[in-house]
Amino acid sequence: MSPLSCLRRGAACASWLLVAAALPAQSRVELVLASTTDVHGRLRAWDYYQDAEDPARGLSRIATIVDSVRRANPGRVLLVDTGDLLQGNPLAYVAARRDTTGPHPVIAAMNAMRYDASAIGNHEFNYGLPVLDRALGQARFPFLSANLERLDGGRAYAPMTLVRRAGVTVALIGVTTPGAMVWDRAHLEGRVRLHDIVATLPAVVRDARAQGADLVVVMGHSGLGGETSYDTVATGLGSENVLARVAREVPGIDAIVIGHSHREVADTTINGVLLVQPRNHATSLSLATFALERDGARWRIASKRGQLVPARGHAESPAVLRAVARGHEAALRYARETIGRTTASWRTDSARVQDVPLIDLIQAVQLRATGAQLSLAAAFTLDARLEPGPITVAQIAQLYPYENTLRAIKLSGAQVRAFLEHSARFWLVEPDGQGGLRARPDPRIPGYNFDLLAGAEYEMDLSRPAGRRITSLTYQGRPVAATDTFTVAINSYRAGGAGGYAMVVGAPVVFDSQEEIRELMIGEVRRRGTIEPADVGTVNWRLLPPRRSLRVIAYNDFHGAFEKRPDGTAGNRGGAAELAALIARARAECAPGCVPVVLHGGDLFQGTPASNLAFGRTVVPLLEAFGTVAGALGNHEFDWGQDTLRARMRELRAPILGANVTDAAGRDVPWIPDDTLLEVEGLRLGVIGIADPATPQTTMPRHVADLRFADPVPVITARAAALRARGASAVVVVAHIGGFCDLNDPDRCRGEIIEIARRLAPGAVDAIVSGHTHSAVSTVVNGIPIVQARSSGRALGIIDLPASGGGPARPQVWSVTSDSITPDPAVAALVRAAEAAVAPLVGQAVVTVAERLPREGGQYALGNLIADAQRLAGRGDVAVMNNGGIRAELRAGTATWGDVFEIAPFGNRLVAVSIRGDALRAYLEALVAGNGVRYHVSGLRIEFDPAAPAGARLRRVTMGDGSRLDDRRRYRVIMSDFMAAGGDGARLAQGATVEDLNTVDLDALLAYLRGQPGGRLVPTPALTAVRILPIQQ
Structure with a gap:
């Protein structure tokens, strides 16, 4: 029968008490540890703020309970407090600041109750050390703090005290949360130092055991766990709430009384340590009961348990009322x-x-x-x-x-x-x-x-x-x-x-x-x-109040980028597993206030051996793992023909959308959805997909010969109105159409997607996810936020759209800084499997590269090298290579088959075009007709005037042998079948004959690199020279 149950049953348990008293004390004893905490001046059952009796609290009520427990367990009760006694209500204030000559009422009450010890709480310092020292000097029991060091030569505070009860030696150890150094810095700085609790206790506990303690109790003015309310790094202080850690990490402790956090713990055990916490403001009393049995010369704990007794319903102790009478009357005068x-x-x-x-x-x-x-x-x-x-x-x-x-x-x-x-x-x-x-x-x-x-x-x-x-x-x-x-x-x-x-x-x-x-x-x-x-x-x-917002999480031009890659001097970027982890972070960051949706801007599959050698099939599970719900139809989706594309679309749960794609008669294409209406966590989102109208020039033209790509603006306007009529609360466009923005001014932008946004009516759509140009776009045009997140999983776009009222937050582009992101393990497993399947081929060494050949600007050595390789493979007079077909740089060091593949991943066949010199001149005029040069050549050098009208810019064409281009002679020009079909916008003249060389561009490049002298590629002046040279007349 417990002390508490005896209290509740009254006289009926008197016989039990007599029997218990008669048991042999030498072999077994039961001790009761009674504890209070965070009393904060609640001595009497009186609310000074309401000027009325408080029926639920008061140390005077707790004293009555303690008296009953002592009568039930004579000589076997200890009474302790874990601090925060001297501050907290008008009574405590008056005792510290107004009526300072008489006995401190808190100490007087505790003396009357015969406390055995108390920890020092942080609020004990609120009135300064002199007030604390005066109060503690009146106490007939010790105030303890093992981690408190006095620096000013004033009163030192003991770390522990040993108390004997029924032949058992109990060590009572006090600790104080280090946060007092922050909260009462003005009173404590230079005068005391509070050390880390967890680091301090092991030595104190060992000392207690060495002095014969049978039972070790920590009275901790610290919470069980949770956040620290100050900066431990900047302050150098230990954490605020550490008693769960103490139970786990400090051996030799039997029980902990928790304080500081104003919570209540009846009975819990961590690592064999009993933890209890009475309610603050003298609302309840904790009773921890320990059954100890003799084990030779020492005592062994057979069992321990905790329970709480509320103050409510118990009469006030006359002894405590007498002890605090003066303080109470002074507090009433002040408060009233x-x-x-x-x-x-x-x-x-x-x-x-x-x-x-x-x-x-x-x-x-x-x-x-x-x-x-x-x-x-x-x-x-x-x-x-x-x-x-x-x-x-x-x-x-x-x-x-x-x-x-x-x-x-x-x-x-x-x-x-x-x-x-x-x-x-x-x-x-x-x-x-x-x-x-x-x-x-x-x-x-x-x-x-x-x-x-x-x-x-x-x-x-x-x-x-x-x-x-x-x-x-x-x-x-x-x-x-x-x-x-x-x-x-x-x-x-x-x-x-x-x-x-x-x-x-x-x-x-x-x-x-x-x-x-x-x-x-x-x-x-x-x-x-x-x-x-x-x-x-x-x-x-x-x-x-919180309202559900929409968070658009976007990627584009993924191009089968399974693995992270070096990105200049910025370290590694991208990687499917790292991108997946960043997508998860973007979802979690705004939860639960947002509805996250993952969209893409097209060009998903084409680009790496792990994808291309499986025709994109290995990319599908990645897109599903990203949580993709819809995306745009990219031009490179057609690279393997419509049948392969349709197979990938069937495998993907997320639709690939192309609202502006029709057949030759202008009818909708059944297998290419226009849009989708998504129901996501109660929000209805409309998504419209737009393909690039220039797709016939940026993929193999024969693959889209039966399709037409319409002006996006009328299509978007019509589809957006239809989606809103169907209940869409937001409409987002995913478009494989790009733009460029100034790095120093993200609102200085140009490009087709910018012009499309300007042409749309205000409010027609809520956001645009862009793609195709592999650029970073995070701008707002015509009230429409637009985002594009570079390419190959190197970045992630974020657009936050409010549920109602106010404009959208500025779009963001997050870099996928791979080296600082923990990869998603499930996606990492998919990556390993896909890469392992092609590893024997991909890992084959091809050539040693003396220095990095970047892919920067309009003319660069790598483009010249590819054109040279194609001219040699086709035994041509001239070769022409489009920059759009050069997909990666060639890094210094050992270049593998996989590295070379990523430069030329499209698998285009080489052809030899037989053409007269005058037709070749016209073709070369087309190469320099645009804003900037997007081609490389081999076998000739072009000088042109970019300020002259398009079609009249050529000034000189010099062949490789130093001769001039002869308009009457026929030339053998090597290029890809994509270029020969008019890809990238440069078309051959009528009358040109085309011969299929039965060679793939990748094979030609591999053969050229393998044929380098000594297996080493060293850039020569001829390779690094600019071959299409702008001049000023």
């Missing part, structure tokens, strides 16, 4: 004093969801006292209120219960924004189970760490992810810039960075009064005499 009046009703019950006058009163006092531009304050309680009539000290004390003093610091606009973003983490957003969202306070973040700003106007939008929730931050009507500077009123607790506000640590202090803010507020009410909400209330902030 009338300091002003009001005719209105004020409340803080909604102070964390809307701007209320009572919090504005705190802000007004801070602004007036400091003269600062801005003020920061928290709603410490949601229970404070003023009713029409007199205002008492107690009401202001309830509104501001802490002993914080007032400072003003200097912060930049960036720091102010960072502060507010950190504060906004207080709100958790989660699905409401009905397709919407709800917000609730994060239980890991105390309400007093949710700070509000006065003096500037801002909105906190809970639809946005944490870290990006502060919108419309303005000061005197002007947006706050990162470089702006403000003076900011702030309390001493927060100015030290408490609550994780690291951005204010070390900020220049421009005002420090050492006056307690509560007393300043009492003085302000006295000064005014009568206060009304209109006198202080200024609505300057709004909390916007």
